[in-house]
Amino acid sequence: MTDVDAYHPLFDLSADLARMLGHAHRLVLLHHIAEGEKAVERLTELTGLSVANASQHLQGLKRAGLVQTRRDGKRVLYRLGNGPIEALLAALRSLAAYNGVQIRDLIEGSAGRSNLLESITREELLRRMQEDSIVLLDVRPADEFATGRLPGAINIPVEELERRLAELPRDKLIVAYCRGVRCVLSADALAVLRAHGWVARRFEHGFPDWLDAGLDVEDGHYNSG
C-alpha cells in the first residue's frame, strides 16, 4: 500500500492555500483588498500593522495567487487575485460564524441549544409546517425564489437579511434553506439571525432535495405536469 493512497497534488495545493489564510492579519488584509485596490501604506493604516510586516504577509498572499499587484508611481497597489477567491473567503467566514455561534451557545447556555443550530430533518420540517410552528425562510436570490419554493416560504435574500430582520417574527423558530448542502447561503443566514437573537435552524438539503422528494412546491412549474 502506498504512503497516501488517495494522494493527489490538489491536497498540497489546497493546504498551501489554506495555510496562507491561516492568520488573522492576512485575512484582514484580504478583507480590505477585496473592497478595492489599495497601496501598502493604506493597508498598514487600516490594519495597524508595521510596514515591513504587512509587506511580508502581502508577499505570501501574492505567492499564493490570492492577490496581485501593479505599480502606480512609487506605490504598489494590491488587488484580489483571479479565481473563486471571494467564494472561498465567504465559505470560510460562513463556517467560522457557524462555529462561533456554537461556541457562544456552549458558554451562555447549558443544555440543548446547540442542537438548535443543527439542521432540521425533512420529517421534522414537514411536521412543524403542519402545526405552523415555524417560519420558513428562503434566502436564495429573488429570481430563484420566483421559480419555485417550499410552500409558505418567505423570501429574504441573505444579503438583505440584516436590514430586513424586522419582517421576521420573534416568537417562532426560523428555518432557513437555500440550494442544498453545498450552498452556504443558509449558513450565513443562520449566523446573522443568531447574532441578533433569533432562534433559527437550517434545512440543509434545501430546495433541490425537496424537489427530488416529490413534495409540493409553490408557484413552480416542476410538478405541474
Place this chain on the structure above:
Amino acid sequence: MTDVDAYHPLFDLSADLARMLGHAHRLVLLHHIAEGEKAVERLTELTGLSVANASQHLQGLKRAGLVQTRRDGKRVLYRLGNGPIEALLAALRSLAAYNGVQIRDLIEGSAGRSNLLESITREELLRRMQEDSIVLLDVRPADEFATGRLPGAINIPVEELERRLAELPRDKLIVAYCRGVRCVLSADALAVLRAHGWVARRFEHGFPDWLDAGLDVEDGHYNSG
C-alpha cells in the same frame, strides 16, 4: 488608534479554521471522513499515517469542529462536523485547482495561459479521463447527446447550464465539449462556468473528432458495426 481597526473576532475564528485546513494530511483525513464515518485505524490504512500522528491531527480537527466522534465498542468513529464544511472544502479545492492549472500552464508553456486554459488536447483528455480527475460535460442539446456521447459525459445543454450549475462538482476540472471547432456552444459554456468560479476548459474538437479517431462512444450506434 487601535491595533487593528477593522478587527472582528470572526477573523480569528476564520484563521483558526484555515490553519487547521493548512496541512495536506488533515485534508486527506477530512476527505476520507467526508466519504463516510471511519475509525482511526481505517484512516491510518487509507492515509499511511502512523496511528499517533493521525490521532493528533484528528484531535485538532475535532477541536476546530471540523469532525465529530462517537464510540463504537473500542473504536472511535470520526464523522464530519456540522455546518457548511463541505462547501468550504469544495471552495478550497476549487481555488486550488484553478491555481494549479495556472501554475502548470506557466511551466508548460510560455505563450498563452488563456489558450491552455481554454482547450484541452485529446491526449490530455484521455489521460485525465483515465485518472478520473475531470468531469466531462456535453453541452449539446439532449437529443444529440442521446444519439452518442463521450464515455462518462453528463449532458447539460448550454441554455440550461446557468440554472443547473449545482449539478457540477467544484473540485474537479470541468471539460466542456460540443460539436467541434466551429461550434460555439462549449465556448459559451466556458464563459458561464468561469463566471461562477468553476475551473473549466474545453475539448474543442468535440464529438465528431472523437468519433473520427475511432475512440469509444457511449450509447451510440456509431462504432457498433
Place this chain on the structure above:
DNA sequence: CAATCATTCAATCAATCTATTGAATGATGT
C-alpha cells in the same frame, strides 16, 4: 544626479507546529 518616498529584502529570535516515541486510558472478552 542627489534627495526622498514607498516598498521589499535579509537576518534574527521567539513562538508555533509536526512527527516520533513510549506510556496511559477506556472498552472488551475470558
Place this chain on the structure above:
DNA sequence: ACATCATTCAATAGATTGATTGAATGATTG
C-alpha cells in the same frame, strides 16, 4: 480481575512561521 485492543496523551527534537530591525531597491521630484 486480567489481558488485549484501539485510541489518546505527554514529552521531545526538528522544522516552519511570525514580528522586528535595519539595509537595499525602484520610482519620483527638484
